[in-house]
Amino acid sequence: GAVVSQHPSWVICKSGTSVKIECRSLDFQATTMFWYRQFPKQSLMLMATSNEGSKATYEQGVEKDKFLINHASLTLSTLTVTSAHPEDSSFYICSATQGSDYGYTFGSGTRLTVV
């Protein structure tokens, strides 16, 4: 089946630094990938839609200058949290799909802790 690999699985960084999270589709090409954030005991919140070769589409309330998304190839999307602050600490998850009939495959998530 389809596999989406996300790296790193956890990261601790100092306030004010930037962190890059990678999302790769391993056995299929994904022109579109999605980035979510999930706080404890809450639902996944869609942050942005990453489009290969073009700009990402951000959901309302998500700062595009803070959460930089790059989708340089059909198998890789990256999310960079710039100038991270403790309130950015969360669980970040990416997903992609082979087509709407297949459901969406999620990465294993990245636990970001900003200290």
Add this chain to the structure above:
Amino acid sequence: SQKIEQNSEALNIQEGKTATLTCNYTNYSPAYLQWYRQDPGRGPVFLLLIRENEKEKRKERLKVTFDTTLKQSLFHITASQPADSATYLCALLYNFNKFYFGSGTKLNVKP
């Protein structure tokens, strides 16, 4: 805005019984409704998909129903096992490639 409601209280059942989880939504019906399983600290795993013109879908011990009149989907796990214990999320797909999750219901299956 669209609202998706899942019971926030955990569902506790005995092994071997059928677990039934509910997903209610407001406003307009989605093109697709999906159910996912999420274990702590992991990304969701796709289980089943049902289209707006389908009433019911089955996969092994799983069954999903979709009632666009009631704006509700039910997710059933028959002959439940302790390994089925997890949080189950429903997700509604609107527009092309954009969908939204409910907050999930935690299922505890006791041996």
